[in-house]
Amino acid sequence: MYQHPTGIGTRLAHETRNPFAHHGFVNTPIHRGSTVLFKTLDELESAMRVDTRRGPYTYGLIGNPNSRELELLCANLDGGAGAVVVESGLAAVSLPLLANLAAGDHALFTDSCYGPTRHLAKSILPRMGVETEFYDPRVGAGIARHFRANTKLILLESPGSLTFEIQDVPAIASAARTRGIVTAIDNTWATPLFMRPIEHGVDLVIHALTKYQSGNSDILLGAVVARDEAHWANLKHHAEAHGHYAHPDDCATCLRGMRSLEVRLRRHEASALEVARFLESRAEVARVLHPALPSHPDHALWKRDFTGSSLVVASDLRQSRVAPPWTEEGALLRLQIGLEDPRDLISDLAQAFDRAARAASDA
Ligand SMILES: Cc1ncc(COP(=O)(O)O)c(C=O)c1O
Known part of the structure; x- marks a missing residue:
């Protein structure tokens, strides 16, 4: 196995590759597929008990070598416990919302968020019984003034999509943590190269991989990186339940972009x-x-x-x-x-x- 140095440029170039599992070819071959065959029922059942980040593959929707490689790289770059890749950046925005909110909950959204995120907050979530509220992106620790007994999630985006406010991410994350409120940030602008929100206390990091990571305007893809095991398991459970999927060709294309x-x-x-x-x-x-x-x-x-x-x-x-x-x-x-x-x-x-x-x- 490779020994990976830790500089981010080096990790971008090498992390999660395993050429000697593929006859020495540098990049992981593309594995298209839905059904995975097992020789015995016992093998299938034991495969299904293993963590999907590491264990044998069981079904194309749940993971394949290309999506796993991309998820491991995303988690590594952000310093998270795990990642889930999905079909678009917008799916990476909606997944943590649907995975963490239920009818009767209250959620806070930065007023500077990406337009379709605003639509989710204004139209889709209220239809499902979630109360939503927009807060001033420059609120900082004052976010606590917006907390209610039923506040469950804060959505951040820094800088804001069109108006470019920088949020005080550590102050918001720390206020949220004292109340057990989940924080999720859209980090598309910065990528893990320029900002690693988990190091500043955030629970979930959203990336539209469509943009800088893939880099060539030829695919759509998104990722959510989770700070810890519990957040990761919850995301993965909901991604499977909603049928989210990242095509192996797209994952390989995105990985090629990320190397540079x-x-x-x-x-x-x-x-x-x-x-x-x-x-x-x-x-x-x-x-x-x-x-x-x-x-x-x-x-x-x-x-x-x-x-x-x-x-x-x-x-x-x-x-x-x-x-x-x-x-x-x-x-x-x-x-x-x-x-x-x-x-x-x-x-x-x-x-x-x-x-x-x-x-x-x-x-
Ligand atoms: C900040 C931000 N988040 C999410 C998205 C959604 O990405 P996608 O187009 O892959 O759905 C975009 C796309 O422009 C974006 O700019």
Whole structure:
């Protein structure tokens, strides 16, 4: 077996691979399949008693060598007890909600969450008898003021999907822990490379692997990483009960992307900052929302808890926000900075500003 060094770049490159189980070929071959055969009933029954992270495979829906490899890598990178991979990032958002909430419960959602998460909170969960409430993403330890006797879960996302507030994750997680409230965070923006929420006290970490981990816009996939055994077993139980599934081809494609995650993300980080600084230098831009810029109101929190930054440098300012209501006026600009040469992006933006200025002066 491999001896794995612990640096995250090295772990991204090597962790969970086992070439010598596959004739020395570096990557795990793709195992498509539903039914798994056993020679005897005893073998099947004993396989079904073993932990699905380690034991023999029993049915395609429950796991295959490709999904297991990806789950083990996700758990390793986040420092969790286990992970569950599912068919999309959105399924990774809904799974911990459905696994931890029941009729009569109250759940808190950051007001800055991803749009479809908001839809789950506003429309789907209330239909199932769950009371939901949005809180100010900058609430910090003040989250305790929202706790009720029936509060069961807090959903965090940092930075917020469109408005980019950085949350005080350790303060919220610690307040939740004293009351036995489950915390789940959507960590898609940071990935485990730039923020590991379990180290800050969070119970469940959600990833849309569709984005940076897979990296090529050719698959959808999600993962939830659990801090401890009990959370992992609960997630796995519900994933099976709801029929969640991650296709082995997609898992292998995602793993291929993850091996180069650090290189790509560092490039995204540098390019996004270059574009952000350009935008800050333009008189036309009132405000650039990017937590790695010293001008960002939560820059100090970002510096304390994150080890890097990724994309999106300015944001949609027309928000349907309630806690607190969004009052800012102005045009919208949300930029997802890719792997293009940042000089090309900047010159494209510069010519757009010039054209807009010409159009305004002609009008
Ligand atoms: C923050 C965040 N969470 C979750 C998702 C959902 O991912 P998917 O598109 O794989 O369902 C997205 C997708 O844009 C996202 O930006």
